[in-house]
Amino acid sequence: MGKKTRSGPDKLSRKAYERELKRLHAELVALQEWVKATGAKVCVVFEGRDSAGKGGTIKAITAKVSPRVFRVVALPAPTEREKSQMYIQRYVPHLPAAGEVVIFDRSWYNRAGVERVMGFCSEDDTERFLRMVPDVERAMVDSGIILLKYWLEVGEQEQTKRLQSRIDDPRKIWKLSDMDLRSYTMWYDFGEARDDMITATHSGWAPWSVVRTDDKRRGRLNLITHLLSQLPYEPLDPLTVELPERPAPSEHVEIDLTPYTVPTVF
Template identity: 75%
Template sequence: MGCAARSGRHRRDGHVPRTCPSRDVLRAVDDVSKKAGGGKPGKRAGPPGGRTPDAGELTETGTVESAAPMKNKDYRRELKPLHAELVAMQEWVKASGAKVCIVFEGRDTAGKGGVIKAITERVSPRVFRVVALPAPTDREKSQMYVQRYMPHLPAAGEVVIFDRSWYNRAGIERVLGLCTEDQARQFLQIIPTVERAIVESGVILLKYWLEVGQDQQTLRLQSRIDDPRKIWKLSRMDLESYSHWFDYSRARDEMFRFTDTGWAPWYVALNDDKRRGRLNVISHLLSQVPYEPLEHHDVSLPEQQSAEGYRPPTQPLHWIPTPF
């Protein structure tokens, strides 16, 4: 099954987002990496890997184009109307009782958290709920693998965003040997049926893979090491998985082969340029949810209450310092 866009609503300004890149793009990513040299191969790595083209350089045909990183002022200008559209989508979800589930996957440092933050920046956490589950407990390990994710699926009027998901089994768990090959293959075989059941229950299910190049991953990991504001993002697993680039590529490709279905396709977002990547994902997301803006009545503020003898408190208040 391909990545053809499902029927949905495009932005009111007439912008029609591109459909996701073909798998030729993903092959081009790894092919260029193989030819460049300088990477760290994994336990089953192929030819030495090197630089993957920047996200903005890859087109849907797999060719390379130059693209300067987007400036912050341009990013903010483009993001503002998208945020307004997300608010309109939120109101429609609440009013219609729609159920939206968004899955974000990708290599370490692919920018999943940044995309999610951009999506949720101007919407209500009572409607948009982010799920980032920790490592499973001993009890959860004894359950059916996807069982611990099921309670977090959206109810009517909710948008649930998974920052990593049940696809951990097809990716990081498989690459780092945290599950057996039999367990990984069993997962790949059954998950399309599980997702069909989710979709048939009325959930709008969107799955995004954020693609990042080797050089960019190296820069981002080094930034986590060097920047005290980012050190919390660095985990032992990040360092362990860093050397398994082509193992992840193989796992990703097989995951797509088994789970890219007509009812739950994978959409691939090039994200070496984080700002462009965030805009592209939000734009595409809006095109996949068939929301319509609700009618708003004119609103004016009521008159404020008069003081009616109110006096400020006489007891001292503990004001915080004002160094800024």
Template identity: 70%
Template sequence: MKRDKKSRQEAEVTTTEKLSRKDYDRELKKLHVELVKLQEWVKHQGLKICIVFEGRDGAGKGGTIKAITERVSPRVFRVLALPAPTEREKSQMYLQRYLPHFPAAGEVVIFDRSWYNRAGVERVMGFCSDEQARKFLEATPAVEKAMVESGIVLIKYWLEVSPEEQTRRLEGRIHDGRKTWKLSPMDLKSYSRWYEYSRARDEMFLATDTSWAPWYVVRSDDKKKARLNLITHLLDQIPYKELTHEKIVLPKRQKPGDYKEPDYPFRYVKERF
């Protein structure tokens, strides 16, 4: 849905102004309404949407994905974060384990990390050879072209965070008991290889930033602005219309008749707050 110029300007977030929580919540609420409209359009038209999220550790992929999905149906918006491949999967064609998760009609599939693991963490951390990474980069544009030609709308995002902000976020995970699960031994090993990841990213962009499946880079040092900017951009990538619905009116609740509350001793949770 091509929103009018005024509404787009309201959703646009500058890089210089500090965004308050109140302003963020207000803008996010507007975008959530649009995402629901998009959801209904995707179901109505049988669209197949595939969104890839990549980026450095601590760049905010998980929080951005949560911001997209928290007000839409998980039956339409599916999030995929595949674990490390099994021994059987390692013996398969590399992209094979991702294929069953591609969207069917009426679905939006979000990959929290994707087949691009081969171009990033696998390459940098030595889980694949340089030759395997090279072959992957050569083959991927053709695979993605086949996806697009089959009717899949493929949108690829790279979240970019500065080294200073990445350090601050990873240190925050160490000292915050709510976030320690986000820090894996692999994250710590990866942290010291900033420029190896930079070179891998650059080569990945050079090989796979195509006219049919371009990369979109989102600055994410400010998480709130990154989320609003990305969702606004996402909505502009998929033309949609607001569907008309009949006015919803709650029906009258039935009368109790001979029903009586049971004497059964319900185990109510103790009210501590």
């Protein structure tokens, strides 16, 4: 997967990436069929630095599978009512039922990350959360949920490059929020929050897995490969399928679709 240099492996080529991703997509389909057949409940948590590639990785995972099985949860800012609830309460209804894989694009760990660093909660709130969450996750696992937690880590220079590309490219400007700009100056604060979070909530039943994503393509492939290795699915048996013959034409006369057709521009 690319030549290695003294400073590390080269960027993975698009051709090599797409070839390996195609293979992994077939494995994800096999995983999907196993989840459906066994009634497994899989919960995958994505956390990480801003611009570390969470969205792109989630898209890579879900590109060829059914949204009825693989469900992505990305909750907005809490409402006033939700702010008055037990912190983790609004996430509980989104946990997987039998035959589902639920992917959280950021999760209850907001409390230990962005909320802590940006001052949206108190230090007492964060400390209480860090003490509580391992027991809550133990309850999830005891209920039959397979819980996988990923932290995507990107280097300081690469983050700057990616945020600048969002500024320069009108196709990406929607990805740049006021929060991104505010948090950009808090690189080391987020690093400290990450370390405290991982140290306090890494457990035998819900361990953290850190994925380096300075090379987005390698990061995606490494994460998907690791995710598949954590689940006891079986590869699909090859299928032999033949299309049935169509019946003879009926007497129905089709209408002229020209008046309804989109103009040819390209």
